[in-house]
Amino acid sequence: MDALQLWISTALTLCILSFLWKDNPLYKLAEHLFVGISAGYYIALAWQETIRPNLVEEVARGNWIRLGAAILGVLMFTRFVPKISWLSRWPLAFVVGMYAGINVIAFASGDLILQLQSTMVDVVHDGWTAVSNVILVIGLATSLIYFYFSKEQKGALGVVSRIGIFFLMISFGASFGYTVMSRMSLAIGRTRELMVSPATTGILLLAVAVFLFVWGRRQRSTGEGA
Amino acid sequence: MTARRSWRERLEFIDRRWLFLILAFAIVLPLVVDLPLPLYVSPMVQDLYDAIEDLPDGSTVLISADYDPSGKPELEPFHLALIHQLAEKKVKMVMYSLWPAATPITEAVLAEAGLTTDYGYRKDVDYVLLGYKEGQQIAMRSIQKSLKGTFPVDRDGTPSNEIPLLQHYDTYTDFAMLINVSAGSPGVKEYVQNVQSITGVPMVAACTAVSGPDYVPYYKAGQLLGLAAGMKGAAEYEKLVGRPGLAMAGMSAQSASHILLIAFIVFGNVMYFLARRSGGAR
Incomplete structure (x- = not known):
């Protein structure tokens, strides 16, 4: 069973990586398999983890109020019937309102107040920490001013705003660097999986290469790839 | 008959699949050959x-x-x-x-x-x-x-x-x-x-x-x-x-790939400025 699993995972990884050469049927096959299996998996999961325990079993126990949620859920499907599609706005309104309420409180307590508090720092004492704190305060103030659109950013405001852009660029650079690191980690992870059995990878790599070669030649001869 | 491209033009229009191949080597080699690099704790x-x-x-x-x-x-x-x-x-x-x-x-x-x-x-x-x-x-x-x-x-x-x-x-x-x-x-x-x-x-x-x-x-x-x-x-x-474990073992591949990507970025910028200097910036 483990061997079969290894062959399947290696084959699918190589099919996906074959996209680096060019778009081809092997890549499409792996992509469609992924989409189909994911959809099936999440439908089964929704039934197993959400609908059955929270609706079917609860209603069976006599918790009828859960039927209200079920009705709202069914109303979402009215989008497919143009005449009564307006009914789908009710469950949407419920979801939007609920998440807005939850997120407003969460954002205010987690991001706004505590993050503001953490920028109120000592910029005088404590040696190098104070220097770091000064940079933090300047970066925060100038970046905020960059997003102040009620006055044309010319003169002194323009200079401050330009300094803000520098801080934002440094932040974007750091984010990009971390993103590259993350993508490289994924590549390393897949490479490591491919190296579990070099023989399996070698055979499948050869098979993929032969397929791409034959397919490429056939495409050229029929002029499809032009 | 098409004119021969200069080395600069050939590098400027290099097929990106070569870059993928070089990157693959930069990842695989450190995983095969042990490259102990220092690791500092943040x-x-x-x-x-x-x-x-x-x-x-x-x-x-x-x-x-x-x-x-x-x-x-x-x-x-x-x-x-x-x-x-x-x-x-x-x-x-x-x-x-x-x-x-x-x-x-x-x-x-x-x-x-x-x-x-x-x-x-x-x-x-x-x-x-x-x-x-x-x-x-x-x-x-x-x-x-x-x-x-x-x-x-x-x-x-x-x-x-x-x-x-x-x-x-x-x-x-x-x-x-x-x-x-x-x-x-x-x-x-x-x-x-x-x-x-x-x-x-x-x-x-x-x-x-x-x-x-x-x-x-x-x-x-x-x-x-x-x-x-x-x-x-x-x-x-x-x-x-x-x-x-696996993270420490992967760090040399991580470092090698980062160095290569930095080299690619520098290379891309050098080619850009060379092209601009010769009036062919794209």
């Missing part, structure tokens, strides 16, 4: 390690593992080292997940760490695996009301009310610490916003590198006691725990 990871080390022996922590197979290369090494550090301190663990694919990964991590076989942990007495719960932030809020209410049964179907370890633990604040191993949403951000900032429960986290910059402000503000970002964070943590 303050964020040191603080994470210290926060766990400062937990009283025998205390109980809540672990939310929220990642799937795509996040494994970055997060599984941390997860494994975390279980080792906690087990060595005899810390009891209550584990669950808000990501559907994370529970099987957690089971594999527990087996690989030898939680029951090597450390002698007993199921439902020293550790509990509650499984997956749908609902994202709603589930997080629900746990604050009642963990046992949110998870009426554990992964194996045992009623939560009958689990000995859960007799005295039912909300976040009952636990000594909340540990989140997260690959995205719901994860660190949602836990900080919905749980930590409201309940004040001590929290540490590990995340993928791509989310690292978003969560550093939480560490700077003291909302997170420590943070390990990406494979590098996991490697630093493995070093502190004293269990070199």
Whole structure:
């Protein structure tokens, strides 16, 4: 069973990586398999983890109020019937309102107040920490001013705003660097999986290469790839 | 007949598949040939390690593992080292997940760490695996009301009310610490916003590198006691725990690929400026 699993995972990884050469049927096959299996998996999961325990079993126990949620859920499907599609706005309104309420409180307590508090720092004492704190305060103030659109950013405001852009660029650079690191980690992870059995990878790599070669030649001869 | 291209033009229009091939070599070679490179521990990871080390022996922590197979290369090494550090301190663990694919990964991590076989942990007495719960932030809020209410049964179907370890633990604040191993949403951000900032429960986290910059402000503000970002964070943590694993082994490949990408960026810019100087900027 483990061997079969290894062959399947290696084959699918190589099919996906074959996209680096060019778009081809092997890549499409792996992509469609992924989409189909994911959809099936999440439908089964929704039934197993959400609908059955929270609706079917609860209603069976006599918790009828859960039927209200079920009705709202069914109303979402009215989008497919143009005449009564307006009914789908009710469950949407419920979801939007609920998440807005939850997120407003969460954002205010987690991001706004505590993050503001953490920028109120000592910029005088404590040696190098104070220097770091000064940079933090300047970066925060100038970046905020960059997003102040009620006055044309010319003169002194323009200079401050330009300094803000520098801080934002440094932040974007750091984010990009971390993103590259993350993508490289994924590549390393897949490479490591491919190296579990070099023989399996070698055979499948050869098979993929032969397929791409034959397919490429056939495409050229029929002029499809032009 | 087409004119021969100069070397500069040939480099400028190099087929990107050559770059992919070079990158593949930069990743594979360090994995095959051992390239020991120095690894420094950042303050964020040191603080994470210290926060766990400062937990009283025998205390109980809540672990939310929220990642799937795509996040494994970055997060599984941390997860494994975390279980080792906690087990060595005899810390009891209550584990669950808000990501559907994370529970099987957690089971594999527990087996690989030898939680029951090597450390002698007993199921439902020293550790509990509650499984997956749908609902994202709603589930997080629900746990604050009642963990046992949110998870009426554990992964194996045992009623939560009958689990000995859960007799005295039912909300976040009952636990000594909340540990989140997260690959995205719901994860660190949602836990900080919905749980930590409201309940004040001590929290540490590990995340993928791509989310690292978003969560550093939480560490700077003291909302997170420590943070390990990406494979590098996991490697630093493995070093502190004293269990070199897949993250440390992957760091030389990581470094080699980064050096190559920097070289590509420099190369691309040099070619751009050369083209501009000769009046052919594109």
